[in-house]
């Protein structure tokens with residue numbers, strides 16, 4: 001089934017002066033197609049270009065080159081018609097108004113707003129609706145921003161680190177509410193530093209570093225690309241035994257325990273248990289955190305500590 005793209009970015013470039021006469025390539029040739037109803041996490045270290053890319057999608061920044069369209073429109077037009085709505089981490093809330101007054105006031109600015117009471121319930125604002133905004137916690141203010149983002153009945157919501165400053169239970173509650181919106185067909189794109197957030201919530205992850213997309217696909221596959229698993233055994237192999245071992249990408253040693261990074265954990269485990277003296281075998285999948293670190297390392301690495309999955313190990317660290 002061909003899914004309709006609601007966001008299309010092609011070969012987008014954006015750079016900023018670096019203060020010494022050069023340029024920082026904040027977004028460096030990004031291609032991105034987002035289908036209706038997708039939930040997509042934008043992951044990357046500080047300075048990867050996530051915020052710049054989101055700002056371009058929101059029409060807050062104009063790309064130096066490339067084509068960007070949102071629902072077939074230029075980004076700014078999509079925001080003006082309410083198709084695209086944003087929940088940014090900071091931004092003007094008036095401290096003296098109550099939460100409910102804020103929602104009502106902003107609703108009055110929209111031509112065809114969603115029902116105010118409904119939005120207050122969906123976003124979880126009801127318990128503190130009569131509290132002054134200045135007295136709301138950071139998490140409550142984010143819920144309020146979520147309510148405001150829902151007012152234009154958007155097709156797409158863009159969130160830049162939406163749960164920064166929330167505790168674990170507030171974060172879970174926030175994502176439950178957001179997931180319910182996604183289930184209704186809203187497209188959700190979010191930037192986050194919480195890797196487990198992408199793992200738990202996003203079906204698709206786009207990993208960025210230095211303005212480029214390093215990996216783009218189902219979150220599981222992005223994790224798998226960095227090496228699916230770690231197989232650990234207790235073993236005292238002869239050097240040539242270790243060199244002959246198949247399916248190994250990287251080897252690390254800690255006392256009598258040896259850990260192998262591998263994309264073929266079943267085959268490696270079978271080989272270790274049937275053809276060597278290795279015992280006490282455990283297998284654990286690489287976390288997204290590890291995938292993220294390894295992929296960003298690999299993008300700046302020449303890869304000379306890596307080897308093809310079936311070749312001899314080059315690195316054994318004690």
Ligand SMILES: Nc1ncnc2c1ncn2[C@@H]1O[C@H](COP(=O)(O)OP(=O)(O)OP(=O)(O)O)[C@@H](O)[C@H]1O
Nearest residue numbers: 016017024026044045046047048049050051052053
């Ligand atoms: N207005 C600006 N002027 C100059 N440089 C900028 C500007 N905005 C961003 N940059 C630079 O562009 C690069 C990408 O920044 P961006 O904020 O998009 O990254 P990010 O992935 O959102 O990072 P973070 O997770 O820290 O928010 C960084 O090197 C940043 O310093």
